[in-house]
Amino acid sequence: MSTVVDTHHEHDDHHDHKPTGIKRWLFTTNHKDIGSLYLLFSFLMFFAGGTMALVIRAELFQPGMQIVDPHFFNQMTTMHGLIMVFGAVMPAFTGLANWMIPMMIGAPDMALPRMNNWSFWILPFAFIIMLSSMLMPGGGPAFGWTFYAPLSTTYSTDSTALFVFAIHIMGISSIMGAINVIVTIMNMRAPGMTYMRMPLFVWTWFITAFLLIAVMPVLAGVVTMVLTDKYFATSFFDAAGGGDPVLFQHLFWFFGHPEVYIMILPSFGIVSAIIPAFARKPLFGYASMVYATAAIAGLSFLVWAHHMFTTGMPVFASLFFMYMTMLIAVPTGVKIFNWVSTMWRGSMTFEPPMLFALAFVILFTIGGFSGIMLAITPVDFQYHDTYFVVAHFHYVLVSGAVFSIMAAAYYWLPKWSGFMPDEGLAKLHFWCSVISVNILFFPMHFVGLAGMPRRIPDYALQFADINAIVSVGAFLFGFSQLIFLAVVVKCMAKKGQAAVAKPWEGAEGLEWDVPSPAPYHTFDTPPKIEAPIR
Amino acid sequence: MSEQHSKPDNSKMITRLLASVVLMFAFGFALVPLYEKFCEVTGFNGRTNNSAAAGSDGNLVDTTRLVTIEFHTRVNRGLPWEFSSEVRRLQVHPGETTTVNFTATNRTGRDMTGQALPSVAPGEAAPYLLKTECFCFQNQPLAAGDTAVMPMQFYVDPDIPNHIRTFTLSYMMYDMTEAAAQGRVVVDTSE
Numbered sequence A: 001m002s003t004v005v006d007t008h009h010e011h012d013d014h015h016d017h018k019p020t021g022i023k024r025w026l027f028t029t030n031h032k033d034i035g036s037l038y039l040l041f042s043f044l045m046f047f048a049g050g051t052m053a054l055v056i057r058a059e060l061f062q063p064g065m066q067i068v069d070p071h072f073f074n075q076m077t078t079m080h081g082l083i084m085v086f087g088a089v090m091p092a093f094t095g096l097a098n099w100m101i102p103m104m105i106g107a108p109d110m111a112l113p114r115m116n117n118w119s120f121w122i123l124p125f126a127f128i129i130m131l132s133s134m135l136m137p138g139g140g141p142a143f144g145w146t147f148y149a150p151l152s153t154t155y156s157t158d159s160t161a162l163f164v165f166a167i168h169i170m171g172i173s174s175i176m177g178a179i180n181v182i183v184t185i186m187n188m189r190a191p192g193m194t195y196m197r198m199p200l201f202v203w204t205w206f207i208t209a210f211l212l213i214a215v216m217p218v219l220a221g222v223v224t225m226v227l228t229d230k231y232f233a234t235s236f237f238d239a240a241g242g243g244d245p246v247l248f249q250h251l252f253w254f255f256g257h258p259e260v261y262i263m264i265l266p267s268f269g270i271v272s273a274i275i276p277a278f279a280r281k282p283l284f285g286y287a288s289m290v291y292a293t294a295a296i297a298g299l300s301f302l303v304w305a306h307h308m309f310t311t312g313m314p315v316f317a318s319l320f321f322m323y324m325t326m327l328i329a330v331p332t333g334v335k336i337f338n339w340v341s342t343m344w345r346g347s348m349t350f351e352p353p354m355l356f357a358l359a360f361v362i363l364f365t366i367g368g369f370s371g372i373m374l375a376i377t378p379v380d381f382q383y384h385d386t387y388f389v390v391a392h393f394h395y396v397l398v399s400g401a402v403f404s405i406m407a408a409a410y411y412w413l414p415k416w417s418g419f420m421p422d423e424g425l426a427k428l429h430f431w432c433s434v435i436s437v438n439i440l441f442f443p444m445h446f447v448g449l450a451g452m453p454r455r456i457p458d459y460a461l462q463f464a465d466i467n468a469i470v471s472v473g474a475f476l477f478g479f480s481q482l483i484f485l486a487v488v489v490k491c492m493a494k495k496g497q498a499a500v501a502k503p504w505e506g507a508e509g510l511e512w513d514v515p516s517p518a519p520y521h522t523f524d525t526p527p528k529i530e531a532p533i534r
Numbered sequence B: 001m002s003e004q005h006s007k008p009d010n011s012k013m014i015t016r017l018l019a020s021v022v023l024m025f026a027f028g029f030a031l032v033p034l035y036e037k038f039c040e041v042t043g044f045n046g047r048t049n050n051s052a053a054a055g056s057d058g059n060l061v062d063t064t065r066l067v068t069i070e071f072h073t074r075v076n077r078g079l080p081w082e083f084s085s086e087v088r089r090l091q092v093h094p095g096e097t098t099t100v101n102f103t104a105t106n107r108t109g110r111d112m113t114g115q116a117l118p119s120v121a122p123g124e125a126a127p128y129l130l131k132t133e134c135f136c137f138q139n140q141p142l143a144a145g146d147t148a149v150m151p152m153q154f155y156v157d158p159d160i161p162n163h164i165r166t167f168t169l170s171y172m173m174y175d176m177t178e179a180a181a182q183g184r185v186v187v188d189t190s191e
């Protein structure tokens, strides 16, 4: 199907010369280097955030207070959320974008390579600042990743200033990344790579980048207001001064809901690349996938108040946000339908990327269903701020976004490293993860429905058994990720079976036309695309 | 496919994207007054008018129905004042002007300034509560140990929908001593 002319341009060694050692990484403007940096950073953050989650689950293993004090517990829930959202999931996607978008559209690099270097390198500083704020007197942020006022204003410690600063840096980094993606996609496509021929991963990232540009500045605005309310006597969120704490929630969720889609749209792109490859059939309904993604992105601006049903909104507003939220299920359903149709009568094989992609489809759908339950205003009064919500967003984010990132890693590791991920270990990783993730998150639905509140270090005795099971699941899931680490390290150490240019029989796309590992420079002369690549 | 051949103009695109970023940042701040205006018009967050409304036209009193108003007073955490209303609930005809007295006592040994902020539940009723005179339009300075009786004169707009039979008017008293000392305007009475 793919007709690519002129891919055999030079991969001569003189093209590959680059500084060595630390300087190579500090000053690199190469999209592949920067992609690797993002991915490794995200992996590190995944383990840091994961460790915090295990502290939470260790405390919650039994009722009563055993291991940490409540204030530290709050810091753990807060930092876990912030790190996973801004440090693990978002940078992983940016890393994938850096590695894959130029190769997928036949471009030699990202459009703005120097800005690319900056957008990565400010990120570690943001996290050093945020993490080190935990060492301040009174501890680090403890108001939840959603930093509701007045928790983050009147009742927060002075580490809040550092938190605000760190969020600003992360925001700037994401915005620069998004600008780079947009300019790259609009200006650097190879001849013949029309918009409707772009792989879906490129499409979903294109739309995600616009979401980032639209909402990251709003987040920057909200944290700025928190800062001035706390230190400069403004009253944006302070009723005493004529402000309104509910306004905080409106502003935050105006950012927050599109943000959750920022964390899932690129997943849709990944899964739309992997399922056709292992079902050996072109993706069903390419155009409808593009439109569905755009529809989801558009609608995501009109549903934010489904996080706020219990704030005492008027009935009319509740109904509006309820129906809008349910409407999002329609384009989401279109996607799931298309993936299933792609598999229908395909000749499927179950290599590790496909296993994770399949688990994604099933488990993400479960998360979507609990989302629809939460969207029903009257029942949300029961579910809100319980473990049911925790179960919902971990199904969409862990067995959704994170699983898709793992699928992507297994799918493209041969291209990145030149070595096949160890299939035995990868399958072990998959089965351990998919079983433990359900032991971890599924029972949370039950304690949530029974009324166990989230973000509380202690709980009523009747929740003890289920919490013990959940904690066991958490430790199993956490330690299963060490298998993933082993697979990645093995590939990076160049051990195992060497990969050919196109290691997956049914895979489509320009990235498979270049050798494995991908040379430092690819598509210096653009390929010419004469037919859709799908 | 001509787009492929036109020379990419990165800087123009970057300028536009950066402008969108700035615009969205400003939009975040613009949402604050927009939200306030929205709430003022719709009463969504239970806010009432914070400057005197025109008096009731005595001819428009709707004697065919009664609306029950419940009064509720609280002092903000840590403010050692007493604050109460002379009545807990009251029935009025829409259009009928009524005065209710509130009492505040400063139980500390120092001069303080308070500010009462009103809120109506359900919010739907908020635009129909029209205050012609209220202590809540200004700060309430109270010398050490003093008690003040503070009147609030209001009427219920006769246009109030029939299904609203009861609503609650709640006042929260905040400590404004520091803000008043710094000369910060607290409630905007300029309208």
Ligand code: HEM
Pocket (backbone or CB within 6 Å): A146, A260, A261, A263, A264, A306, A307, A325, A326, A328, A329, A332, A367, A368, A369, A370, A371, A372, A374, A375, A376, A380, A383, A384, A385, A389, A392, A393, A396, A397, A400, A401
């Ligand atoms: C059919 C799609 C979805 C629907 C209908 C939906 C609905 C909802 C609703 C109503 C809530 C608020 C629950 C409450 O606080 O009471 C919620 C929370 C949440 N959702 Fe979803 N959701 C959907 C998909 C997603 C996706 C795709 C993600 C992310 C990848 C996501 C992430 C979250 C998060 C992080 C929260 C919790 C935020 C917090 O309070 O900390 N959701 N969802």
Ligand SMILES: [Cu+2]
Pocket (backbone or CB within 6 Å): A256, A257, A260, A303, A304, A306, A307
């Ligand atoms: Cu949402």
